[in-house]
Amino acid sequence: MSGIAGRASRPRRRGASALPLALTGLAVAAVALLVLPLVGLFLRTPWSRLAALLAEDRVHQALRLSLVSSLAALALCTVLGVPLAWVLARRQFPGKRLLRALCLLPMVLPPVVGGVALLVAFGRRGFVGQPVEQLTGITLPFTTAGVVLAEAFVALPFLVVTVEAGLRAMDRRYEDAAATLGASRATTFRRVTLPLIGPSLAAGMALCWARALGEFGATITFAGNRAGRTQTMPLAVYLELERDLGVALLLSLVLLFASVAVLVTVRAGSFTSP
């Protein structure tokens, strides 16, 4: 009996040790795929020229424009996205699933397609852009405002998804407690709901900002590539690859550090969420 059991279990044991080995090997390959490019970035960065490059006007311009436009996009997304997340999390109405799918579409849509869509809607002859320009004189495409719009378009869903998840996970009885204490809906939202979803909001804002900062496809399609006005860092990186690899590497490094900072924020947020 024991002999049969021994023979039967041996191949199984060998299979069990071969599988982890194969999986580990593939995992190592995955890490290499993810990390080697970053190592390359560090190795090729012209550290000695760093100070000189940072002083260059076109680097400054791209940095400043990226910062301003991504923060403006973040503000726009927060003002619009938190209410949208609240509606999706708390209100019941027909077509809600469809609406959610539509709102999240830019997450999976190729950004270039987003740019084209923005152009035909908000362009000078678009069905929204034309009346807006006639009424207000504001032109969106190929302006910094256009950059903000393009960035907000692709980044908004990240904030909405994260905040909606936070609102759903939140214990709503805290809102009941606030109501019994005499707090109006608005007071409850401001003093109870928002602080309670704080970690989710922070994570959503960080993801949203990172997406806006790195936006390339929709921006170049809708807003073009004009230095100082619409040429954000990712666009500058692409352009400088042809002109000065050092500048491209330096700007890439800045974007990399921004991404790492966002990652840290999101992780911290998810660890401290209630």
Add this chain to the structure above:
Amino acid sequence: MTLEARIRLRLGTLDLDVAFDVAGGEVVAVLGPNGAGKTTVLRALAGLVPLDAGHVRLDGRTVEDAAAAIREPAEQRAVGVVFQDYLLFPHLSARDNVAFGLRARGLAKPAARRRAEEWLARVHLGGAAGAKPSALSGGQAQRVALARALATDPALLLLDEPLSALDVEARLSIRRELRVHLDAFDGPCVLVTHDPLEAVTLADRLVILEAGRVTQSGSIREVTSRPRSPWVARLVGLNLYRGRAHGHTVALDTGGALTTAAAAMGEVFLVVHPHAVALHRSRPEGSARNVWCGPVESAEANGDRVHVRVGGPIPVVAEVTPAGAADLRLAAGGDVWVSVKATEVDPYPA
């Protein structure tokens, strides 16, 4: 100050239909098994769930009336609630939790904080005003929750299982303290609980809620001595039967009959205290009027007594001494003879 509650509503599988009144300064415990709808009663009173029918009146003022389409939202009712796990706002200090209701009612921040600190001192938490809820013990959190509910000077106080989140040791001292604060509160107070000890130690009157219906209400003495549902009878450890009385004989609904010393007519409940039930190995000779025979189903030690459950035509729990249990040779199984004197069978109208 009085509360008049007529609550009818459906929520999921719960079908709630209850009516009760609470006088000012009175504490009423809504006691019932889990899932009976106790928390929903509180939420309806607080205005967090709308009524399908019925009304809620506070001091004669109608705060909700389904028929008249009157419904004050929760934030406009002067109702203080201590929630089951307190629900202290985790991002606010104990002081700001207590001040929350005062601020929401328009008091300026410094004044609200001062009042909050007075309340915290009153519940012996003056030193913990700056602490976040996560740094408070269960007992401290309970006191902050009570202070938060009372600070707004509510016309009605509601408590949902106020002690169930505490460990056994904290429960005793907090219960005593809570009783003092409830005595000091001059409005009507409703607390819901599944714990009979919590109910009888904190409340003046009981309302028994089972499956959305009030099965019994009255003083603690009435409810515990004359239960009107099997759940209450089990809770207070009495044998309860229901039947039709004709003079001194009661025909039980479940079959069989019992003889009573007091004469009665019509539908009655009968209670028999377990210590009044005698068990014998052979048919007893004595004068007991009620004698029957049944199989022993279980026996468990309870303090210095043994509770023996006997099945058969009239199921009964008997309380015997360990020596008595030994004489009965319970381990041998088989049937035992049960005898109950007619004077120990207490009938009351159903």
